[in-house]
Amino acid sequence: MRTTLSIAGVAAFIFLLATIPFSITITEGNLVIDFQVILFYVKDYVASIGNGEIFHYQVGKSGTYNLLADLPPYFLTSLQYLTLSGFITICMSMLVSAWSSKSKREWVKDIIGFLGTLPDFILILFLQLGVVFIYQSTGFKIAKVASRSADENAFLLPLITLTLIPTIYLIRTLSERTYDVLAEDYILSAKAKGLKKRHIYMHHVIRNVLPYLKADLHKVIAIMMSNLFIVEYLFNVRGLTTLLFGGTMYQYNLVVNTLFSLVLLYLLIYWLLRLLILIMERVFAHG
């Protein structure tokens, strides 16, 4: 019941959000909200389900394309980037937070924290400038600065960006949690029993940090989704989000369908990462 309700809520939100560019306009210096327009577009969308035009979209002036045929490659590209970076993020952050939690050096926290406050677009622009700088001074091309054609997407730099930002966020939260777990009594008693450090980490620390990771997962994926927009835009990667900004013309059906696919993408990533955590639980907690 609750899931249906929330899905309905999100659907209504998407329908409303996509009408905003039409319904809120400025005429003669005044902000005007036109509710008629909202109704018109939502009705139009529902009507287009019946006659099958729901998946039609236009490119340029003449071409009408079918979104059902064109969407999957875009979707898969985004899915690929997100899955890969999600997996790396979780594994890296578990490893690093175990190490950094015990570090008492404030400057380490300073640097990690400052990297965490740097927005995605600044990181991307610096990566691009850096690659160009190295190329111009040494002639060595490390990675592609941006995709030029539809067939070959820039891979390394987008992946670095998509991984680095959520990893830093997770390291910051998880290292605090690891610190708390390390101060618990059962760690002391395990140490008193003479268990090896590695054994304590594998069987007690990781197991007790994983629930926090699970609780933070929504936030992590939300950060990644937000990064995805900027990454695909600046690196010119042909992913799902480019459908929203690609054309010169704003098409209601296209935007609504893309937003729905984004929600689907979100859910898919969420369950994939949950699966990864489940496997980690099996390995570390029960193995």
Place this chain on the structure above:
Amino acid sequence: MGNWRLWLGIIACSFLILIAIFGPFFAPYEKDYVEPTGYYYNSSDDFGFYTSPYPPSKKHLLGTDQWGYDILTLLLYGAKYTLFVGIGVAFLRILIGGSLGIWFGLSNKEKKKTKQSIFGLLGSIPAFLIVYFLLVGITINSSLSVMELVLLQSFLMVIIGFPGVYAATYSKTSELRKEQFIIATKALGAGKLRILWKHILPHLRGTLLVMFVKEIILVLTLIGQLGIFNLFLGGTIFRLGGGDPPVYISISRDWAGLIGQWRSFVYDSQWILYFPLLAFIFLLFSFYMLSRGIELKHKSTLQKFPHI
């Protein structure tokens, strides 16, 4: 030097505020000054053209952009928009979200759990996208004045951001409410306002201050992300060039807008992109240092220590 981070943060932030207020007086050129394109002729072997963009030189400390505008001048003129909108929006977010959070945290209302699942799904639509949809029809080639647009954009950024502040203060307050000293005061017959003023606020002051500075950074990030998608603070001029790619120009010259409008200068004339980026990073760095300084100052003395 006990808390050098705090001092560094305070000094850097005051420097930025000074620039924001008095920047235009220090600017080497007028706001609309364009370095002209020309030619030189010394001898029959030594002649040629000079055109913008001019690289950094004595005449133009940070160089000029592709039309010949002096970058330092633009940065000095635009600072006030970026800085004051960042501070103002963050302040309003804390004021509204914080007071609501404390008030409802003190009341006995329990949080509904259904909110959580909807919130989870909405994570798939980032905040800046919502603001993007709201602004895309309004900002580009707008008929509103710069000030009206800045106010409208700030208003939207307050609305989109204050629920987060509300949730954080709400949970902090309802945690605090369970403390013994609050229960004791209640038993002694203190009213809600007294508890709020004398017991909750002194405890939350440090947290709220840190949250305020962090919120400034979040607002600046949001402005920057919108700038990447050509929605600049104070409005965007959009021109279709014949044959050339269309250009987007920031009217107010705010720093995020400058980064947005020059973001394609990655391959050549990099100074055009480089200096606004550095200025923006310095802005973030100053506020970050300030927040770290305050955080360390208020760090609780009751700390646990790890056993291994």
